[in-house]
Amino acid sequence: MSSQPPEPVPTAHGRELRADARRNRERVLRTAQRLFATEGLGVSLDEIARRAGVGPGTVHRHFPAKEALYLAVAIDQLKQLVAEGGVLAGTGDPAALFRLLSRMIASGAENVAVKSALVAAEFDLRTAAPDVAADLTRQVADLLDRARAAGTVRDDLTADEVMALVAGAFAAIRHAGAETSRERSAHIAQLVLDGLRPRPR
Template sequence: MSGAQARPLRADAARNRARLLDVATEVFTTRGVGVPTEEIARAAGVGVGTLFRHFPTKEALLEAVLVRRLETIAEQVTRLAAEAEPAEAFFGCFRLVIDRSAGKTEFTQALAAAGVDAHEALRESSAVIRARLAELLAGAQRAGVVRPDLGLPELVALLVGTGATMDQLGTDAAARERIFEVVFDGLRPR
């Protein structure tokens, strides 16, 4: 690691980087990954040079946003698992993962098109989330609130499929809620 990479960011540089990630997350999620980096810099109140000092390419910015989103999900899932009862923790986690993953497919497709392996960048956060999901599933099954024949691979597949369904529904809150009701009903024991 070079000396420049090993040094922590100055406070103002760290604030700029965090602001860029916040703005990029909002803009890419609401308007899509096609928004030019110049607009991200302008919305963050920094120059384009500052953006490129932190993120040398648009793909680096997209990857950082995606990694940050997954790290945030992992932190929230861990907190929920520690603080809630089994049913609330499991179903709350399912909702959280779906709600916080909106647009993830567009990010990974844009990165793949640029030759970036998003799955490699997300490996650590994904492992944390999978471990928490396994714990939440086991706890919910022990409490009798989730059907006992559901395994982690099926749960992950349901999360992926439900996320894709929600992306199709867009912002229709009532339709999204109906999908959650149907999926949750299928997850409960008979």
């Protein structure tokens, strides 16, 4: 594990946040992510502040509009997935690829409302956070190479195809109305991921 300090978080004016402000921002993001997933996008910024244990001014200062909070939550999610991919890469587990993809699909299913809101507002995460999106794709590509070497995945897969299948799994879960059921969404994810495994000879 690296002992490097956490990456600074820029403010709207380009300055870095103080440690306490960064902690408050992260608390707001985690609380918003949970509330959006469980209670929908109708929850107010003031209610998010109350549940996060910060003042309303803190939320409005960091996120002057709901759309800014949606985008920040989605980017924060990607960063969490990149971090999880790094941890999995360090385990040497040949099934690490499937574990990361399962987590990606579960995360997407839990936050489908946020993603839908971003699409409606014409936000593209790959454009809004290209470095983070690229980091996640690299993590998938690295774990795919390891899985291929271990013989736990089809040898004709590319990382782009795997990412496309993850997006397809999101769509399938949404089409089935399974976003709020972890059991059903996990079952659909498993059906998709089973298609990545080596074909019987």
